[in-house]
Amino acid sequence: MYDIWDPNTWDWGEGEFRIYLDDNARYWCVVDEIDYHWAIQWRWHVNAIHHTRNGTKLYARRRPRQADGRMASYYLHKEILRRTGVLPPSPLHTIADHRDGDEFNCRRANLRWATPRMNRLNLHGVMPYDLIEGMTSDKLELARSVEPAAEARAGGMRTGAPALGFSGSGDDGPAPDG
Secondary structure (H helix, E strand, O other): OOOOOOHHHOOOOOOOEEEEOOOOOOOEEEEOHHHHHHHOOOOOEEOOOEEEOOEEEOOEEEOOEOOOOOEOOEEHHHHHHHHOOOOOOOOOOOEEEEOOOOOOEOOHHHEEEEOHHHHHHOOOOOOHHHHHHHOOHHHHHHHHHHHHHHHHHOOOOOOOOOHHHOOOOOOOOOOOOO
16 A cells, blocks of 8 residues: 555665654665564664764664663664574674775675674775685785884884785784684
């Protein structure tokens, strides 16, 4: 049924399912159809602004009250990634990252698990470690060795952005044993 006052009944075209985050339809997230019917069970809001060095980020969040009276926070993009059944590749991958950098694009194909460092590198949808997939092992080893060598020359001081996102300085957590 079409209702002129209900944006959820409007025809947005194929594959565009919107979760509205405010009463004026200024903010919305786009999700896949399979997640749309699940997500509309709750009222989602725009969360407090996250300030980054390159501007601000807004996310869809809901805050139900728990049995003990405290408020819990659930972020739409993280809940959708959990619904896919894809487990984080390591305990360090705790963040649901948007591949294209658009915090309102919550389609499954746009979400992936990331470490905090990987997420910081992906502020604009450009992830240096995406380049790794086509690298030979020689080039990959070279990329991993560039920054630690530069860091050693600088006396342990970090002098710039890591080459291809590898720091070798422990930013991504403890080094694996072996």
